[in-house]
Amino acid sequence: MPEKIGFVGLGIMGQPMVGNLLKAGYKVFAYDVMEALVERAVAIGAVRAGNPGDAAARAEMVITMLPETSIVEKVILGEDGVLSGLQPGGIVVDMSTTSVLATRRIAAAVKELGRRMLDAPVSGGDVGAAEASLAIMVGGPAEAFQEVLPVFQKLGKNITHVGDSGSGQIAKACNQVVVALTIEAVAEALVLAKKSGADPAKIRQAMLGGFAQSRVLELHGRRMLERNFTPGGKVRLHKKDLEIVMEVAREVGAYMPGSAMMCQIWNSLSALGGLDWDHSSVVKAIEMLSNVEL
Amino acid sequence: MPEKIGFVGLGIMGQPMVGNLLKAGYKVFAYDVMEALVERAVAIGAVRAGNPGDAAARAEMVITMLPETSIVEKVILGEDGVLSGLQPGGIVVDMSTTSVLATRRIAAAVKELGRRMLDAPVSGGDVGAAEASLAIMVGGPAEAFQEVLPVFQKLGKNITHVGDSGSGQIAKACNQVVVALTIEAVAEALVLAKKSGADPAKIRQAMLGGFAQSRVLELHGRRMLERNFTPGGKVRLHKKDLEIVMEVAREVGAYMPGSAMMCQIWNSLSALGGLDWDHSSVVKAIEMLSNVEL
Numbered sequence: 001m002p003e004k005i006g007f008v009g010l011g012i013m014g015q016p017m018v019g020n021l022l023k024a025g026y027k028v029f030a031y032d033v034m035e036a037l038v039e040r041a042v043a044i045g046a047v048r049a050g051n052p053g054d055a056a057a058r059a060e061m062v063i064t065m066l067p068e069t070s071i072v073e074k075v076i077l078g079e080d081g082v083l084s085g086l087q088p089g090g091i092v093v094d095m096s097t098t099s100v101l102a103t104r105r106i107a108a109a110v111k112e113l114g115r116r117m118l119d120a121p122v123s124g125g126d127v128g129a130a131e132a133s134l135a136i137m138v139g140g141p142a143e144a145f146q147e148v149l150p151v152f153q154k155l156g157k158n159i160t161h162v163g164d165s166g167s168g169q170i171a172k173a174c175n176q177v178v179v180a181l182t183i184e185a186v187a188e189a190l191v192l193a194k195k196s197g198a199d200p201a202k203i204r205q206a207m208l209g210g211f212a213q214s215r216v217l218e219l220h221g222r223r224m225l226e227r228n229f230t231p232g233g234k235v236r237l238h239k240k241d242l243e244i245v246m247e248v249a250r251e252v253g254a255y256m257p258g259s260a261m262m263c264q265i266w267n268s269l270s271a272l273g274g275l276d277w278d279h280s281s282v283v284k285a286i287e288m289l290s291n292v293e294l
Numbered sequence: 295m296p297e298k299i300g301f302v303g304l305g306i307m308g309q310p311m312v313g314n315l316l317k318a319g320y321k322v323f324a325y326d327v328m329e330a331l332v333e334r335a336v337a338i339g340a341v342r343a344g345n346p347g348d349a350a351a352r353a354e355m356v357i358t359m360l361p362e363t364s365i366v367e368k369v370i371l372g373e374d375g376v377l378s379g380l381q382p383g384g385i386v387v388d389m390s391t392t393s394v395l396a397t398r399r400i401a402a403a404v405k406e407l408g409r410r411m412l413d414a415p416v417s418g419g420d421v422g423a424a425e426a427s428l429a430i431m432v433g434g435p436a437e438a439f440q441e442v443l444p445v446f447q448k449l450g451k452n453i454t455h456v457g458d459s460g461s462g463q464i465a466k467a468c469n470q471v472v473v474a475l476t477i478e479a480v481a482e483a484l485v486l487a488k489k490s491g492a493d494p495a496k497i498r499q500a501m502l503g504g505f506a507q508s509r510v511l512e513l514h515g516r517r518m519l520e521r522n523f524t525p526g527g528k529v530r531l532h533k534k535d536l537e538i539v540m541e542v543a544r545e546v547g548a549y550m551p552g553s554a555m556m557c558q559i560w561n562s563l564s565a566l567g568g569l570d571w572d573h574s575s576v577v578k579a580i581e582m583l584s585n586v587e588l
Contacts, residue, residue: 100490123504135504139492158503162496170492171500174483178506181479181552188475188550189468192539195546196394198433198464202456206465209452210417210429212472214508245486252489255583256482257555258475265551289549 002091002151003027006055006062007046008075008082009096010037013122014065016130017095017155018046024154029055052076057085061148062092068240069098076106076117086115091144093151095136097121097176097241100169100248107140107165116144119165121172122156123179125233133157137175139167173248176241180262180279182216187283190224191290200294201225220280224294232278239266239275296385296445297321300349300356301340302369302376303390304331307416308359310424311389311449312340318448323349346370351379355442356386362534363392370400370411380409385438387445389430391415391470391535394463394542401434401459410438413459415466416450417473419527427451431469433461467542470535474556474573476510481577484518485584494588495519514574519588526572533560533569 003026007018010032021028022045030046031054032038042048049055052075056062062082066072072094076082082092092110094103094117103119110117118140128134134156138145145161152159162171186204189212193203204221207213223229242263249256268285269277277284287293297320301312304326315322316339324340325348326332336342343349346369350356356376360366366388370376376386386404388397388411397413404411412434422428428450432439439455446453456465480498483506487497498515501507517523536557543550562579563571571578581587 123506135500137500137504158500160496160500160503162500163492166490167492167496170487170490171497173490174487174497175501175504175506177483177486178476178479178501178508178511181482182472182476182506182508184552185472185475185479188548188552189471192471192543192546192548192550193464193468195548196460196464196467196542197546198457198461202454202461203465203468206429206431206452206454206456207469207472209454210431210469211509211513212417212469212476214472214476214510215505216508217472219505248490249486252486252491253584254482254486254489254586255580256486257559258478258482258552261551261555286549290547292548 002060002147004029004059005151006049006059008032008052008055008062009065010041011067012126013129015040016126017065019044020132020154022046029058031055051080052082053080053085055085056082056090060090062086064092064094064096066096069102072096072098073102073106077109083110083113083115088114091116091118091148093118093120093148095120095122097172098169099244100166100173101251103169104166116141117165118144118148119168120152121168123172123175128156137162137168137171139163139169140165173241173245176238177245177259179216180238180242181258182214183220183280183282184262184265186217186221187224187286190221190283190294191286191292194292194294195290223278223280224283229277229281231276234275235266235269235277235279235281236275238279239270242266296354296441298323298353299445300343300353302326302346302349302356303359304335305361306420307423309334310420311359313338314426314448316340323352325349345374346376347374347379349379350376350384354384356380358386358388358390360390363396366390366392367396367400371403377404377407377409382408385410385412385442387412387414387442389414389416391466392463393538394460394467395545397463398460410435411459412438412442413462414446415462417466417469418450422450431456431462431465433457433463434459467535467539470532471539471553473510474532474536475552476508477514477574477576478556478559480511480515481518481580484515484577484588485580485586488586488588489584517572517574518577523571523575525570528569529560529563529571529573529575530569532573533564536560
């Protein structure tokens with residue numbers, strides 16, 4: 001069971017996660033390219049690391065929480081990267097949402113050097129990170145999962161070992177497909193209600209009691225009615241996630257007409273200047289082409 | 295509070311509903327065009343009615359539970375129809391899923407004759423009907439809703455007065471949009487999982503813990519994995535419901551790209567001979583074009 005953890009990526013997700021690890025008594029060696037973020041982590045008790053390799057060398061495992069695949073690849077495999085410092089038997093846990101194919105490639109490189117890797121993307125956003133209530137979907141060797149499980153339990157609540165390397169990323173990709181399309185469905189339904197002369201708030205209430213129930217209807221349905229598009233989960237990130245899905249679908253040959261449609265809607269929100277809006281703003285695109293506002 | 299209820303339409307939904315009303319102590323005057331269905335109702339304690347008008351004349355309110363709009367229209371407004379027998383102040387409660395526009399038209403005709411109408415479509419299928427756990431979405435005059443509420447409470451659990459005439463049907467239409475697209479989303483996600491080499495059952499489990507949670511993921515996700523396409527909710531009926539949605543969308547000017555896509559998928563299931571499969575069989579169309587089975 002690790003006591004010292006390297007942590008690379010101290011942004012909107014990483015920062016509160018580091019806080020939870022420190023609170024649980026772990027020693028955390030923190031690194032980010034942005035010096036201000038490192039200082040903020042040091043202020044709450046983390047130890048400054050000089051680069052990802054340094055964070056890895058001083059710890060038994062390293063968590064990465066980064067915005068995109070190319071950065072994860074560089075941080076783990078690149079110069080002064082995690083692999084340059086990680087001790088034999090050490091574990092790198094990538095909690096970013098990244099490409100399944102790249103994850104498998106990185107995991108193979110890590111294994112070749114006698115280290116281990118878990119892919120462990122999360123669902124729940126910055127609120128879940130702060131409250132340590134993230135859903136964590138994990139791929140990689142079972143015994144590495146068991147070793148890291150106590151750490152995961154300080155960061156989240158629903159922790160599933162899905163399968164081999166890449167499986168965590170596949171689960172996250174699937175999750176993002178379902179969430180995106182459910183948001184779109186709720187948006188269409190509420191706009192239809194409004195255009196038909198009914199009260200969308202009452203319709204949402206009626207639907208929550210039936211088979212249409214979902215967490216998205218509950219939380220994002222309310223957001224749509226309250227016009228609360230402050231993120232939360234940004235369009236920018238969900239858009240990236242669906243682009244990863246389309247990449248995998250192309251590679252493995254999966255027919256995904258709904259996800260393809262969603263990519264078009266994200267493109268539209270990008271055109272509307274909404275990349276930093278909450279992803280429930282899908283309703284804005286549906287409203288705009290229906291010439292109505294909820 | 296009514297004690298005598300006319301009931302027209304004794305099929306897969308109507309039959310168990312009549313049973314629940316009889317159990318609750320109501321006197322039920324039952325009619326269906328199929329004599330065998332009337333006999334089955336009489337066998338459990340209902341009184342035979344000669345036609346919809348007769349059922350109405352002997353009761354204080356009449357429930358209709360019929361397969362399509364044109365039949366509802368004929369049963370209520372036609373020769374020997376409900377309106378020909380219903381006493382002044384009587385209430386007709388259409389619990390079928392029918393066109394919003396037709397419902398408003400029928401309700402206006404009913405009102406003109408000094409009777410009252412509620413549209414009260416349900417969600418929950420034959421299981422919900424049998425267990426008296428239907429979600430009931432009600433449109434029409436508030437005081438008629440209050441009078442009928444004790445009867446609704448013998449038939450279902452989540453009972454919402456949504457608004458004016460037609461609002462119940464709008465709520466049901468919205469409900470069917472959300473359910474259809476959520477099924478499609480779950481189907482795409484599980485197929486992607488399978489094609490990517492992960493275990494769809496574990497992916498479903500992981501998703502249930504996060505923001506992708508929904509009743510559809512829980513129940514229909516399991517159906518897809520178990521290949522259990524015995525209805526349940528038939529493709530035939532959900533297809534009809536989305537066609538009603540498209541009709542309303544065209545009329546009021548609502549942009550519904552996801553619902554339009556769903557109609558194409560229902561068309562494909564029809565081509566595959568699946569009109570009487572459970573609606574979770576959406577996954578079969580996604581599987582077929584992905585050349586895989588879960």
